[in-house]
Amino acid sequence: MKSNQGRKGGGGSKDLRAGLKYNSRLENMNGFEEGLEFLPVNNTKKVEKRGPRLWVVLVAVLVGILLLSLTAGLLVWHFKYRNTRVQKIFNGYLRITNENFMDAYENPNSTEFAELANKVKEALKLLYSRIPVLGPYHKESAVTAFSEGSVIAYYWSEFRIPSHLVEESERAMAQEHAVKLPPRTRTLHSFVLSSVVAFPTDPRTVQSNRDNRCRFALHARRGELIRFATPGFPNSPYPASARCQWTLRGDADSVLSLTFQSFDVAPCDDRGNDRVVVYDTLSPVEPRTVVRLCGTYPPSYNLTFLSSQNVLLVTLIINTERRHPGFEAAFFQLPKMSSCGGYLRGAQGTFTSPYYPGHYPPNINCTWDIEVPNNRNVKVIFKVFYLLEPGVPLGSCPKDYVEVNGEKFCGEKSQFVVASQSSKITVRLHSDQSYTDTGFSAEYQSYDSRDPCPGKFTCNTGRCIRNELRCDGWADCADYSDELDCQCNATYQFTCKNKFCKPRYWVCDNVNDCGDNSDELGCSCPQETFKCGNGKCIPKSQQCDGQDSCGDGSDEATCDRVSVVTCTKHTYRCQSGLCVSKSNPECDGVKDCSDGSDEENCDCGLRPFNRQSRVVGGKDAEEGEWPWQVSLHALGQGHLCGASLISPTWMVSAAHCFEDDRGFKYSDPTLWTAFLGLHDQSKRSAEGVQERGLKRIISHPSFNDFTYDYDIAVLELERPVEYSSTVRPICLPAATHVFPVGKAIWVTGWGHTYEGGTVVLVLQKGEIRVINQTTCEKLMPQQITPRMMCVGYLSGGVDACQGDSGGPLSSVEADGRIFQAGVVSWGEGCAQRDKPGVYTRIPVLRDWIKEQTGV
Secondary structure, three states: OOOOOOOOOOOOOOOOOHHOOOOOHHHHHHHHHHOOOOOOOOHHHHHOOOOOHHHHHHHHHHHHHHHHHHHHHHHHHHHHHHHHEEEEEEEEEEEEEEEEEOHHOOOOOOOOHHHHHHHHHHHHHHHHHOOOOOOHHEEEEEEEEEEEEOOEEEEEEEEEEEHHHHHHHHHHHHHOOEEOOOOOOOOOEEEEEEEEEEEEEEHHHHHHOOHHHHHHEOOOOOOOOOEOOOOOOOOOOOOOOOOEEEEEEOOOOEEEEEEEEEEOOOOOOOOOOOOOEEOOOOOOOOHHEEEEEEEEEOOOOOEEOOOOOOOHHHHHHEOOOOOOEEEEEEEEEEEEEOOOOEEOOOOEEEOOOOOOOOOOOOOOOEEEEEOOOOOOOOEEEEEEEEEOOOOOOOOOOOOOOOEEEEEOOOEEOOOOEEOOOOOOOEEEEEEOOOOOOEEEEEEEEEEEEEEEOOEEEEEOOOEEHHHHHHHOOOOOOOHHHOOOOOOOOOOOEEEEOOOOEEHHHHHHOOOOOOOHHHHOOOOOOOOOEEEOOOEEEHHHHHHHOOOOOOOOOOHHHHOOEEEEEEEOOOOOOOOOOOEEEOOOOOOOOOOOOOOOOHOOOOOOOOOOOOOOOHHHHHEEEEOOOOOOEEEEEEEEEEEEEEEEEEEOOOEEOHHHOOOOOOOEOOOOOHHHHEEEOOOOOOHOOOOOEEEEEEEEEEEOOOOOOOOOOOEEEEEOOOOOOOOOOOOOOOOOOOOOOOOOOOOOOEEEEEEEEOOOOEEEEEEEEEEEEEEEHHHHHHHHHOOOOOOOOOEOOOOOOOOOOOOOOOEEEEEEEEOOEEEEEEEEEEOOOOOOOOOEEEEOOHHHHHHHHHHHOOO
């Protein structure tokens, strides 16, 4: 970088004689003589002119040196640092008001594109010349694309600006300007640009523009779905230090819908070096950013985004050397909305933000005028509400918001209600030009102001809930008003220190149900009570009474007599059709059914040793420690999923592993290889490892590839395996088997050891715990079904991750036998706080497994 230093010389140093002036002419000599004075000889000291003392001379010299140093420093700062030139790249867009768009402008190699681009560059140069903080420092400009309206040009400009002028130049560029290029001849019209605006940007985006190896231009026509992906996806990772751009277009008067169907790039970091960014223009300017993505997203995550016009720009900038598959995406065009909002009439109805559950577009304003019958009032219930924007502080709504009754709402909110004191209400949605979210789903209702919730409890927020939810220990009102001023039932409920009522059987279960941990304090059971295996305390009278009062069966497990009871969905049914009172009696070494059926087919869940040493947050497993763990390899892709062995010929895995995708037929069993007894992925031919092909893949017919409900599949091996010290089956639980809240369960697999990491070689294990289902549903609203269970830690730290899918959750029962509680299914990230892993429940689907396999 060159510096603009001043030249030396000129006034830099003066002739030393300039301070010793005297006049040698003789005409002044007479005046000198007239002033002579003769003194007596004994006063000769008086004629000596005394000089300054030595310390005065030293001080003067030092002051002089300091002044010279200060002057030199100021000169150096002025010429070297103050005038240091800083490279600044500005990305922007402008409108050419007196030109019409033509198809040739989409092709940057066309003559028409080049001619128009040259005019734009000439106009920009003229504009910059009129702005003192820009003109002298402008180096070059380039036009990257054109789009409709009349013609919008996207460009970047490079400057070398003195450091002290950078802020002023940024302000000047961000202001909207206009410029007119005069006609070159009388027959040509002038060239008019308006709305010229630009913003500072990462210089690497210019590098992307100059490098055509990873630049793509795509245009979706009506009714056409266009797919695109990072280079090499999915067979190989994208290139290191990638710089890629995808220009997406639709026809005029359309908008684009973009969906990332698979997303796995380098993890986010504090410096923001690795990212995929989507812009609502064809120029990468921060104020028009729709979304910024990095890391890995689960299949349940909503990654559909809308444009406000007929273009989008997708950029990929990666600086790390980590190897990741990248992403696959698809887009298509939709007709542009002629209006947003509308007039809603009637006693009740529903409405959503535009394109819900996809992200609403940027730069929109929608108004819904709602009116119910005159003799009624109206309220709006927001059932889902996500208007969250990065960098916006809580409680402030300066960008995207919903306005009702003059009050603005934004951020992420649980269900809430806004009511009007009349039969009319107006709801407004405002979206600025940048980041968007999934928006809202709402319902409006008419009500009688004298009884807003007929037959129900009215929350202070206006929400109506069933009366039985009042004082049940769970906050069903967003403001907890249903749990305030409660009188707890001493027989069935525990009174927390914070006055919440919680079920008494939750006390001392190692879960902080109260929120203040008061239900877990003093958990040594009092006299005349029985302490359950899960830590709960029950009256001794409830032990061995034929009822599972503990919830884990421990109060009935050591009884001398197991009674026959009426069959329910919670009781174990013997082959004879009779049901026994004991919880989880199967394969526990005790004959509880009169026909002995609870102890049949129990050559499972045992291993040659039972180490109790304490995946993400996990550590290396011992060889043979989990002999039912299977590694599934897809042709040419290596390890992709896990599975569990349940018999010599059958395995259990996750259905999502076998969904056809990206031209690869994952549902074809001949493309898979199963490795059993494997410990180290680099030693697949080691002694004890058994390799088998697949004969059949049977996914559950109700599997939903969007919600991952019923995420289970059974796999038949082409020939049976031989049981050994490293290959054995896991026990399948009965449909009534209970894995209580707080129970320790093990997750195993060869997946990533951290979010965004890579598949490991040695089998990993991690201990996690069953989480209350209601808590699970609250953490991930509208995503959890009865076929799913949350297991992990709310504090994060240990979890399954990519590559563990299909593997087993192994639960060690009291006698050391191991049952499979679940199948690794999905999760938001890996080992994140308040984002536990989600697993398919085996007991709920036990009958289906039996129907398919006979096991």
